[in-house]
Amino acid sequence: MSDAPRQRRAFLGLLPLPERTAVAEALRTETVGGMVLLAATLVALVWANSPWRGLYEQVSHFHFGISALGLDLSVRHWTADGLLTLFFLVAGIELKRELVVGELRTPATAALPVVAALSGMVVPALVYVAMNAAGAGSPHGWAVPMATDIAFALAVLAVLSTHLPAALRAFLLTLAVVDDLGAILVIAVFFTSDLNLPALAGAFAGLIVFYALQRLRVRGWWWYVPLGVAIWALMYNGGVHATVAGVAMGLILRTTRDKGEIASPGERTAHLLRPVSAGVAVPLFALFAAGVSISAAALGDVLTHPEPLGVALGLVVGKTIGILGGTYLAARFTKARLNPGLAWADVFALAVLAGIGFTVALLIGELAFPDPADAERIKAAVLVGSVTAAGLAALLVKRRNGIYRRLYEDETRDEDADGVPDVYQRRDPQIGSASTPDHSDGH
Template sequence: MVVSRPGSVFLGLLPLPERRAVADALRTETVGGLILLIAAVVALVWANSPLRGAYEAIRDFHFGVPALGLDWSIGHWTADGLLTVFFLVAGIELKRELLVGELRRPATAVLPVVAAVCGMAVPAALYLLTAQLGGGELDGWAVPMATDIAFALAVLAVISTHLPTALRAFLLTLAVVDDLGAILIIAIFFTSALNLWALGGALSGLVLFYVLQRARVRGWWWYLPLGLVIWALTAIGGVHATVAGVAMGLLLRTTRDDDETHSPGERTEDVLRPISAGIAVPMFALFAAGVGISGDALSKVFTQPEPLGVVLGLVIGKTVGIFLGAYLTARFTRAHLNPDLAWGDVFGVATLAGIGFTVALLIGELAFADGETGDHVKAAVLIASLISAVLAALLLRRRNAVYRRLYEQENPHVDHG
C-alpha cells in the first residue's frame, strides 16, 4: 500500500487549462529562443567584422519626438520600446499564475517563490562581494539576477526528449517570479529624475485602463492608443518604460466571462507572444549583444571585478541559490517535489537558469550606460550564459539518459530508433 505524504506536491500534474498554457508557452518561447540565438550571433559577428562602423551607425541613429524627450537611438527604442511588449506578456503570465496557476495556492507557491528569490539574492551577493574585494563598481549588482526564459527553454527543448514535463513547468513558474523581481528592480533602482506630472498622467491612464476592463469594454481601438499614451508618459516620467507594459498586463482580465471563449488577457497574449518572441526580443538582442570580442576583452572578463562578478553570479550564484532555495523549502516546509522527480533534475534546471541574456543585458545597459566597463559586462553576460548552457546541457543530458532507460524498460516492445 502506498501512503501519500502530507503537504502540497509542487511540480505535480497541472490542471488542464494550465497544462495547455504551459505547452503553448513552451512552443512559442522555444522557437523564440532559437531566433534570439541567431540574432545574438549576427550581432556578435557584425560588431566584430569590418562592417562594425555600419552596425554602430544604425544602432546609434536617433529619431523620435524631441519635444517630448523621446528622441532616442534605435538601440534605445528596442530596449524601452520593443521590450515593453515582452514585459506586457510577462505581466499577463504573472497574473495568470497568481489567479489560476501554481502561484495561486500558498502551499505550492512557496517553493518556486523561495527558489526564485534565492536565485536572485545569491548572484547579487556574489557580485557585490567580488566587486568589493576587487575595488570595482557596485552598480551592477542586479545584472546577474535575471534568467532568460526563451534561451533556457530553447536549450531544454534541444536536449529534452524524456525529461518530465514538470521540469518545464518549474522553469516557467520560476521565470515568472524571476521576471517580477527584475521588473521591481528596474522600477525602483533604475529611474532617472522623476516628472511627477507625467507619472500622474500615466497612473490616470492605468486607472482608465482598469475601468474599461471592469466595464467589459471590448475593441483594440480603445486599448492600443491608451496603451501608447501610458507607455509614453511612463518614459517621460523617468520610470523605465517597460514597467508600463507589466502594469497593463496585470490589469488585463485573465478569467473568462460566460459569453467569452477567451479572456482579454488570453487574446492579447495570443497576438503579442509571437511578436515578443519573434521580433521584439531578437531585435533588442541584435543591438544589445554587439560587443567587441578580442583576446584583451575576454581576458578582462575574468580579471576585472565587475564582469567577473557577473560571471560568478550567473554561473554559480544562480545554480546554488535556486537549488538550495528549493531544497531547503522542501526540507523544512510541507511542500515537496513530485515523487517521480529527483533533485538531480532540479539541479540541472537551476544551472540552466544561469542563462541571463535579455534582461541581464538590459540591466547592464542601465547600470553601465557608457564606457568600456559596460561592454565588458555585456561580454560577461554572453560568456556566463554560454557556460551555463553548456553545463546544464551536460547535466540534463545525463538525466535525460536515465529517464530514457526507464522508458525503454517500461516499453520494451516500442521501436526506439
C-alpha cells in the same frame, strides 16, 4: 475524523490538465522565439566583430522619432525601451495568470517556486557584491545577474532535443516570471532618474482608466492600443523605465473568463503578442545589445575586472546555489515532496540552466553602467556567464534525458484517442498525482 497523516503534495508532479495546456502553449512559442534569439545573438556577434562594425554602430545609434514628445530615440533605445515593453507586457500577463489560476494562486503551491526564485535572485546579487567588495569594484552592477532568460534557456533545451516533463518546464517558466517581476521592480526603484512628476501622474491616470475599462468589460483594441501607447510614452518621459508600463498593463488585464467567454482579455492579448514578443521584440533587442567585441583582451577583462567577474560568477554560481538551496529549503520545510520519477539532480540541472540571464541582464547592464567601456565588459560577462551556464546545463540534462523521455511519453500517451492523455484518467504512483478527465478551462 481520520488521524492519518496528510499526504504531501508532489513537487514537480503532474500538472492539472488546464494548467499543462496553458504552459505548453507559452513554452512552445518561447522555444521558437529562443531559436530566433540565438540566431540574432550570433548575427550581432559576427557583425560587431567584422569589418562592418562601423555600420553596426551607425545603425545602432541612428535616431528617429518625435522630438516634440521626447521620443527621438536611437535604434538601440527603441528596442530596449519600446519593443521590450511587449516582452514585459506578456510577462505581466503570465504572472497575473499564475497568481489567479496557476501555480501561484495559493500559498501552498506558491511557496516553493517563489522561494526558489527569490533566493535565485538574492544569492547572485550577493555573489556580485562579495566579488566587488573584495576587489574594490563598483557596486552598481549587483542586479545584472538576477534574472533568467526563459527564451534562451528553452532554446538550449530545443537544441538538445530533450523531452523535459511539463512540471519541470512549468517550474522554469514560473522562476523566469517571478524573476522578470523582480527585475522590473529593481529597474523601477533603482534605475530611475530625473523624475517628471506630471508625466508620471499622467501615466498612473492612464493605468486607472485602463483598469476601469477592464472592470467595465469594455472591448475593442481601439480603446486599449492608443491608451497603452500613451501610458508607455508618459512613463518614459516620467523618468521611469518604459518597460514598467508593460508589466503594469499586463497585471491589470483580466485573466479569468466570464460566462460564455472563449478566452479572457489577458489570454487573447498574450496569444496575439507572445509570438511578436518572442520572435521579433526580444531578438531585435539582442541584435543591437549583444554586439560586443570578442577578443582575447575582452575575455581577459571578464576574468581580471571585479565587475564583469562578479556578473559571470553570479550567473553561473549564484543562480545555481540560490535556486537549488531555495528549492531544498522550501521542500524541506513545507508539505511538498519531490516527484518519485525525478531526482535532485534534475533540480540542480534546472538551477544551472537558470543561469542563462541574457535579455534582462543585458538591459540592466546598460542601465547600471552608462559608460560604454564598462558596458562592453558587462555585456561580455553576461555572454560568458550565459554560455557557461548553458554548456554545464546541457551536460547535466543530457545525462538524465532518458528519464525525461520516459516521463514525457507517460504524460502524453493517449491510447484511447479521446484527446485527454491517459495519465489524467488513472492514478500513476510514478508521477505522484491522481486525476480524472478534466475538460474544464481551469477558471
